Amino acid sequence: MNYKMMGRFVGWILLVEAVFMLPALLIGLYMQENHAVKGFILSLVCILVFAGILLRVCRGASSGFHAREGFVCVSLSWIIMSILGCLPFYFSREIPHYVDALFETVSGFTTTGASILPEVESLSKSLLYWRSFTHWLGGMGVLVFLLAVASAAESRQGFTMHLLRAESPGPNVSKLVPKMKTTARILYCLYVILTIINVIFLLAGGMSLFESVCTAMGTAGTGGFGVRNDSIASYSPYIQNVCTVFMFLFGVNFTCYYLLMLKKFRDVWRDEELRLYFAIVLGSIALIVLNLRGYYPTLRETIRHAAFQVVSIMTTTGYATADFDLWPGFSKAILLSLMIVGACAGSTGGGFKCVRILLVMKNLRRNVKKVINPQKVQVVRLNRQPVAEKVLENTNAYLAAYAFIFVVSFILISIDNFSVTTNISAVMACFNNIGPGLEAVGPTCNFSAYSVFSKIILIMDMLAGRLEIFPVLILFTRSAWRHR
Amino acid sequence: MKIIIAGDGKVGATLVRQLSAEEYDLTLIDVNVNRLESSSERFDIMAVQGNCASMEVLKQAGVEEADLLIAATSADEINLLCCMTAHGLNPRLHTIARIRNPEYSGQIYMMRHIFALSLTVNPERQAAVEIERLLKYPGFLKRDTFAKGKVELVELKIVGDSRLCNVALNDINNVVKCQILICVVVREGKAVAPDGNFVLREGDHIFVTASSDNLTKLLKNLGIITHKVKRVIICGGGTVSFYLALCLQKSGITVQIIEKDRKRCEFLAALLPSASIIEGDASDEHLLESEGISSCDALVTLTGLDELNMIISLYGNQCGVPQIITKLGRMTNNGILDNLELGSTISPKELCSNTIVRYVRAVKNQTGAALTVHSIADGQAEALEFLVDDSTLHCNEPLKSVGIKKNVIIACITRGFSQELPNGDSSFKKGDIVIIVTSGQVIYQMNDIFE
Numbered sequence: 001m002n003y004k005m006m007g008r009f010v011g012w013i014l015l016v017e018a019v020f021m022l023p024a025l026l027i028g029l030y031m032q033e034n035h036a037v038k039g040f041i042l043s044l045v046c047i048l049v050f051a052g053i054l055l056r057v058c059r060g061a062s063s064g065f066h067a068r069e070g071f072v073c074v075s076l077s078w079i080i081m082s083i084l085g086c087l088p089f090y091f092s093r094e095i096p097h098y099v100d101a102l103f104e105t106v107s108g109f110t111t112t113g114a115s116i117l118p119e120v121e122s123l124s125k126s127l128l129y130w131r132s133f134t135h136w137l138g139g140m141g142v143l144v145f146l147l148a149v150a151s152a153a154e155s156r157q158g159f160t161m162h163l164l165r166a167e168s169p170g171p172n173v174s175k176l177v178p179k180m181k182t183t184a185r186i187l188y189c190l191y192v193i194l195t196i197i198n199v200i201f202l203l204a205g206g207m208s209l210f211e212s213v214c215t216a217m218g219t220a221g222t223g224g225f226g227v228r229n230d231s232i233a234s235y236s237p238y239i240q241n242v243c244t245v246f247m248f249l250f251g252v253n254f255t256c257y258y259l260l261m262l263k264k265f266r267d268v269w270r271d272e273e274l275r276l277y278f279a280i281v282l283g284s285i286a287l288i289v290l291n292l293r294g295y296y297p298t299l300r301e302t303i304r305h306a307a308f309q310v311v312s313i314m315t316t317t318g319y320a321t322a323d324f325d326l327w328p329g330f331s332k333a334i335l336l337s338l339m340i341v342g343a344c345a346g347s348t349g350g351g352f353k354c355v356r357i358l359l360v361m362k363n364l365r366r367n368v369k370k371v372i373n374p375q376k377v378q379v380v381r382l383n384r385q386p387v388a389e390k391v392l393e394n395t396n397a398y399l400a401a402y403a404f405i406f407v408v409s410f411i412l413i414s415i416d417n418f419s420v421t422t423n424i425s426a427v428m429a430c431f432n433n434i435g436p437g438l439e440a441v442g443p444t445c446n447f448s449a450y451s452v453f454s455k456i457i458l459i460m461d462m463l464a465g466r467l468e469i470f471p472v473l474i475l476f477t478r479s480a481w482r483h484r
Numbered sequence: 485m486k487i488i489i490a491g492d493g494k495v496g497a498t499l500v501r502q503l504s505a506e507e508y509d510l511t512l513i514d515v516n517v518n519r520l521e522s523s524s525e526r527f528d529i530m531a532v533q534g535n536c537a538s539m540e541v542l543k544q545a546g547v548e549e550a551d552l553l554i555a556a557t558s559a560d561e562i563n564l565l566c567c568m569t570a571h572g573l574n575p576r577l578h579t580i581a582r583i584r585n586p587e588y589s590g591q592i593y594m595m596r597h598i599f600a601l602s603l604t605v606n607p608e609r610q611a612a613v614e615i616e617r618l619l620k621y622p623g624f625l626k627r628d629t630f631a632k633g634k635v636e637l638v639e640l641k642i643v644g645d646s647r648l649c650n651v652a653l654n655d656i657n658n659v660v661k662c663q664i665l666i667c668v669v670v671r672e673g674k675a676v677a678p679d680g681n682f683v684l685r686e687g688d689h690i691f692v693t694a695s696s697d698n699l700t701k702l703l704k705n706l707g708i709i710t711h712k713v714k715r716v717i718i719c720g721g722g723t724v725s726f727y728l729a730l731c732l733q734k735s736g737i738t739v740q741i742i743e744k745d746r747k748r749c750e751f752l753a754a755l756l757p758s759a760s761i762i763e764g765d766a767s768d769e770h771l772l773e774s775e776g777i778s779s780c781d782a783l784v785t786l787t788g789l790d791e792l793n794m795i796i797s798l799y800g801n802q803c804g805v806p807q808i809i810t811k812l813g814r815m816t817n818n819g820i821l822d823n824l825e826l827g828s829t830i831s832p833k834e835l836c837s838n839t840i841v842r843y844v845r846a847v848k849n850q851t852g853a854a855l856t857v858h859s860i861a862d863g864q865a866e867a868l869e870f871l872v873d874d875s876t877l878h879c880n881e882p883l884k885s886v887g888i889k890k891n892v893i894i895a896c897i898t899r900g901f902s903q904e905l906p907n908g909d910s911s912f913k914k915g916d917i918v919i920i921v922t923s924g925q926v927i928y929q930m931n932d933i934f935e
Contacts, residue, residue: 178528178529
């Protein structure tokens with residue numbers, strides 16, 4: 001293991017985090033929120049000291065950096081970034097327990113949006129901003145940001161591919177252009193532009209600047225932290241619809257936007273994952289609208305709520321305009337299934353990802369056919385291209401790991417003696433980076449009732465979900481840490 | 485600049501290494517996924533899998549926006565088809581094709597015209613020319629020429645009883661009694677740009693620039709015997725051997741080629757009437773003895789296997805062959821080879837990729853580009869040749885008042901027919917040819933050397 005090089009990366013990431021904390025500090029100073037300002041300053045000192053020590057100790061790193069270093073480096077960065085990123089909540093005493101603060105921050109960075117706060121409106125504005133900002137940074141990924149701003153010498157080497165693979169969601173991550181730095185810049189440019197458009201649309205709906213920025217960041221990262229206690233429910237129908245559209249947009253693979261920029265409309269139109277994503281969203285909305293007849297006064301309102309909830313759950317955002325825990329069982333079942341499906345690969349959303357569902361189903365179909373006709377040689381295709389067997393193998397392994405972690409976490413948090421529905425939906429909501437679940441963790445409730453142990457399990461679930469399991473699992477394998 | 489490299493073989497991989505260090509946008513095409521994966525994990529490049537002559541694959545690699553295409557797959561015909569297709573898709577594109585089949589060598593110029601190629605490269609031919617030069621000028625491990633052959637850069641290894649051993653560079657001209665400049669020293673596998681107090685030790689490899697006359701003097705004063713090569717044994721009857729035998733035949737040198745394959749022997753015998761072609765295994769000591777290895781003037785090992793070449797060369801050294809040249813296809817001179825007595829080593833892929841890199845740089849900056857580029861010391865340093873023109877800064881100023889970047893050495897200034905090894909009082913004048921040796925820095929044009 002090249003510990004020094006990893007140390008340097010973590011050090012740089014902490015510096016990035018410190019820089020991004022400054023706007024929150026300025027908001028605190030402007031609003032004269034003394035506790036929050038104190039919290040931010042103390043945290044900044046901690047982060048800078050830690051980063052300084054790391055960068056100093058890890059001088060003169062050798063260049064050997066391989067797949068395992070890349071994976072370990074990504075998950076370590078996320079963990080350390082969260083451990084230090086939650087300090088403002090803790091130091092300002094607005095979230096008095098450290099584990100609660102950590103839960104809230106991990107939930108932010110992993111774009112989960114699960115909260116332990118019974119009501120958020122009492123939080124200082126600067127902390128609310130920081131909470132929403134963690135979504136934005138976590139959505140596209142902090143290492144991708146680092147690659148976009150890194151010096152040419154560090155990003156020129158091929159190993160940066162390992163970092164992109166470990167941090168970006170999807171079974172088959174590839175670069176958009178030959179240079180990693182340019183790829184990272186294009187991704188962030190698209191991300192920033194879409195976020196700004198979102199803010200403008202929200203402002204046009206009469207939302208205050210602060211609230212629209214926070215809401216837009218929560219939408220962009222497909223996070224789900226709102227600035228009001230009832231999430232998006234008390235806003236006008238216009239704003240709710242804007243949120244629906246943008247949540248949907250941020251759940252699309254960013255490669256599609258790049259292809260649109262290049263005017264390759266045909267490639268986008270033919271993208272099977274995008275088609276499946278559209279189909280699932282439209283189908284679910286239709287089914288829920290049929291199921292919800294009579295719940296809301298007008299059809300229009302029913303469609304609005306159904307669309308909002310479906311898109312919010314499918315993209316793993318977790319905003320809510322209605323308490324879907326009160327909906328009929330069929331609608332709840334659909335929403336629960338959508339939790340697993342998740343958004344597209346290469347988007348900011350979490351979950352199992354549409355493309356993996358496609359691959360798993362196609363592979364299943366092939367195996368069924370194989371039983372009928374054992375001699376037949378069959379190739380799985382995606383977007384008319386044959387899929388490498390290695391990718392299929394990885395996808396199956398991912399499915400296995402996914403099921404295993406899901407079951408283990410479910411059993412472990414059941415110790416707290418909540419209902420089975422609560423526990424299952426809590427694990428689903430955290431592992432798939434959604435936020436709200438059903439019953440005791442439903443849209444109007446929160447995770448504060450769980451014990452410290454369960455919260456730590458859920459924190460690990462959120463990280464595993466965001467980084468797509470393997471980088472986190474590698475942390476727990478002995479052979480990754482052994483010297484070669 | 486966007487560059488597409490088709491073929492991730494030996495030349496392709498060397499090119500990727502050299503070009504990715506210079507921050508071009510590289511896209512690599514190959515049919516083999518595993519090769520592509522290992523390349524894309526080591527370098528910041530985009531990999532496209534497929535047949536490089538297919539339009540679909542070329543489009544996927546972004547040929548429409550590319551500036552340069554280098555076709556270096558193992559088949560000449562695919563290279564040509566690839567360049568032709570790419571040129572059809574993007575007429576602005578510069579194309580470089582590797583063409584190495586000797587049967588095409590006579591029609592290169594016509595093919596360049598028909599296929600609109602900017603450059604063709606032939607690694608085997610280049611290697612043969614290089615070997616011939618080494619044979620004509622023995623004593624050096626490597627030899628590169630600049631300023632149309634007037635200035636040379638040679639690699640020498642310091643042996644224990646050499647007069648250069650334990651000499652500080654300040655005193656070097658008193659010891660060798662001629663004008664030379666040591667620009668790079670490779671010690672324990674690391675290249676350093678030495679200063680005046682640097683003391684040479686046994687085992688160092690030194691890169692010396694001097695004019696051709698001074699080199700002859702250097703050899704004489706160092707006691708390195710130069711003798712005329714009259715009989716050469718070549719092991720392996722590949723393409724390099726063919727080109728080499730052709731060159732040597734012309735200069736009246738007796739050539740013996742040992743080749744295992746009967747068909748190939750017959751083919752060579754038909755094309756090379758004055759060479760003696762021997763069918764047999766070159767690793768067989770008895771065969772080498774019976775062909776008179778102990779009395780030949782030079783042994784050149786050119787089989788397809790690096791290991792075999794090394795073993796035969798070591799055996800030749802044991803037999804006391806005065807000059808040995810070893811071809812290495814895969815490894816280049818890294819640390820392990822240093823302790824072996826392999827004589828000069830030659831690597832066709834490096835020669836070929838040097839040529840291409842030079843062309844790439846010339847495309848990048850139309851004016852002020854290097855006239856020649858030689859990668860030396862296992863790619864750790866580079867020797868470049870520049871022409872001083874109107875755009876060059878600091879003309880006519882003494883060098884001591886001009887800030888020159890660290891790790892850049894001005895090795896030689898050629899003015900008309902005279903060569904000057906520069907000191908603090910030297911200056912550049914328009915029309916000069918300047919040779920610059922740099923380690924660890926990429927120099928694209930002359931003005932890059934100034935602070």
